[in-house]
Amino acid sequence: MTRFLLLATVLLLSPALMAQQIQRQLGDFDFKLGTSASRTMAQGLISPGAIGAFHGGVDLTHADGWYIGQYAPSMGLTPTSSLQLDSYFGYKQRFDDSLGYEVGLIHYSHPTLADRDSYALYGGLTWLGSRLGGAFNDKPANRTGTLFADFGQLPMVDVGLTLKLAYHQLGTPYALSNGGQVNSFNDWSLKLSRPWFGMDLDLIYSNSNLSGGGCDAYSGMNTYCDSMVTFKAQRSFF
Structure with a gap:
C-alpha cells in the first residue's frame, strides 16, 4: 500500500496532469486520486499537508458505502520533512438527500520514526452540505x-x-x-x-x-x- 501511494503521488506531481482531482469508476468502486484529502468525514480529521511539503492520497469507495483510503501530509522528500501516512477506512450512508452519517478509523503512522503511531475513531453527520463530527485519538x-x-x-x-x-x-x-x-x-x-x-x-x-x-x-x-x-x-x- 505504501509503494502504491508513493507511485500515486509521483503521478500527481506530473505537470502533464492538469485537473485538480483524478476520478474513475471501477465497477462498483469510485476511485479518487488527488493532492488533498477525499470528500469523507476523515478530511476534517487527518493531518493537513505541511507547508512546502509534497502531499497526496488515494480513496476507494464502494457503492454500498464502505471506503478505504490513504493520505500522506508529507512524503518526506525534503531534508526538513519526514514521511507520514494517514490510513483510514469507514462506512457512510444517507437517510435521504439532506441527511447522512459516517463512522470510521484512522491510523496515523510515521514509518521512519519510532513509537509515533496512533489511532483515531471518528464519526459524524452530514446535513445540507455541512459536516459535523468528532473523534477520539489515543496517542502514545x-x-x-x-x-x-x-x-x-x-x-x-x-x-x-x-x-x-x-x-x-x-x-x-x-x-x-x-x-x-x-x-x-x-x-x-x-x-x-x-x-x-x-x-x-x-x-x-x-x-x-x-x-x-x-x-x-x-x-x-x-x-x-x-x-x-x-x-x-x-x-x-x-
Whole structure:
C-alpha cells in the first residue's frame, strides 16, 4: 500500500496532469486520486499537508458505502520533512438527500520514526452540505478528543467555514519551571477558505489555553501554541 501511494503521488506531481482531482469508476468502486484529502468525514480529521511539503492520497469507495483510503501530509522528500501516512477506512450512508452519517478509523503512522503511531475513531453527520463530527485519538503521549464542523460555502459571501476544537489529556504531566504542571489543555482553530483564480486561499486563526511557560507542554493540532493568524495560498500541480 505504501509503494502504491508513493507511485500515486509521483503521478500527481506530473505537470502533464492538469485537473485538480483524478476520478474513475471501477465497477462498483469510485476511485479518487488527488493532492488533498477525499470528500469523507476523515478530511476534517487527518493531518493537513505541511507547508512546502509534497502531499497526496488515494480513496476507494464502494457503492454500498464502505471506503478505504490513504493520505500522506508529507512524503518526506525534503531534508526538513519526514514521511507520514494517514490510513483510514469507514462506512457512510444517507437517510435521504439532506441527511447522512459516517463512522470510521484512522491510523496515523510515521514509518521512519519510532513509537509515533496512533489511532483515531471518528464519526459524524452530514446535513445540507455541512459536516459535523468528532473523534477520539489515543496517542502514545496523550489522548485527544476533537470536535469538527465544516459548514461548506456560506451563502452570499461564497466563503467556506471550518471549525475545530480539541481537548488533550497528557499521559504524563508536564512539569513547569515555576513548580506547576500541565495535565491537559485545549486548542482550537477557525478557517475561512475561498477559491481565487485557480488557487485555494485560506485564512486561519488558531489558539490554545496555554501561555508563557505552559507552551513548552504544547503538542496539539496547531502549529503554534499562542494566538496566531495564518494566510495560506495553495495551487495544485494538476
